[in-house]
Amino acid sequence: MRFALLGSGSEGNALLVETAEVRLLVDCGFGLAETEARLARLGVALEQIDAILVTHEHGDHSGGVARAAAKSGAAIYLTHGTLASLPGRATATAQTHVIDSHAPFALRDLWVKPFPVPHDAREPVQFVFEAANGRLGLLTDVGALTPHIEAMLSGCNAIVLECNHDVDLLRDGPYPASLKARVAGRTGHLDNAAAAALLQRIDSSRLRCLVAAHLSTTNNRPALARQALASALKCAPEWIAVADQNQGLGWRDAG
16 A cells, blocks of 8 residues: 655645555545646546545535546545535535444455544544555544544554644734634644654554644744654654645655
C-alpha cells in the first residue's frame, strides 16, 4: 500500500491511497480540472479511481466529490449525516454507499476502518486503512482527542496527522475572536502540541512515515509542526514530512 496527497489545507484536500487491487481518494475538495491535474502529477488518471470516501461535508473536503465521481464512475462512501448535509451534490452517481462510523468494510484487498471524531460537522469520520503490507491512519479536522481515536491510530505504519495551528500564532494572529474560538475549540482543529501529545500516547513502535497535514498558512509554520512532532517521537525534524496546500505530497509507502 502506498499513499500521496493532492493537497492539504483550507483551500482543498484529497488523499490518494493505492493497493494492488484498488485506488481511492479520501475527500476531494478541488474542482474537476484541478483534481485531474494534481492526479496527473502522481501518474494517475481520474478514471482509474475506484472509490471516493468523504470524511465530512465542508467544502474543502467535499466540493469536488460529485463531479469527480460522475466522470470517473467511482463509488462514493460517506456517513448518513454527511450525505444529508450534501443535498444534490453527492448523488451524481448511483453508487453512493452510506457507511456506519463504527463499522469496517472491505474494498477489494483494502480493509477500511472509519471512526468518529469531534468536529463541527454533521457526522464526521476519519479512517484507518489496512492492507497485507501496512496500516495507514488518517486524522485531520478534529478538535479534541478521544481514547477511541488513540486506539484506532495505535500500531500504524504511517499516519497523516493534522497540525493545523500553533497555539501562540493563532492567539496573536489576525483572526477575529469568534473564529479563533472555533478553530481552537473541541470541534475545531488540532494544534501542534495536541498532535504531539497524541503520538506520545499511542503505540508508534511500527511507525515508518509521519505526515503533518492541514497546516494553516496563517497560524502555523512547517518548522513548528515538524519540531513538535519530532520532539514527541525523539527523531530528527527532517524525518517528518509536511503536506503542502499547493504541491501536496508525493508517493509514500504505508508499510
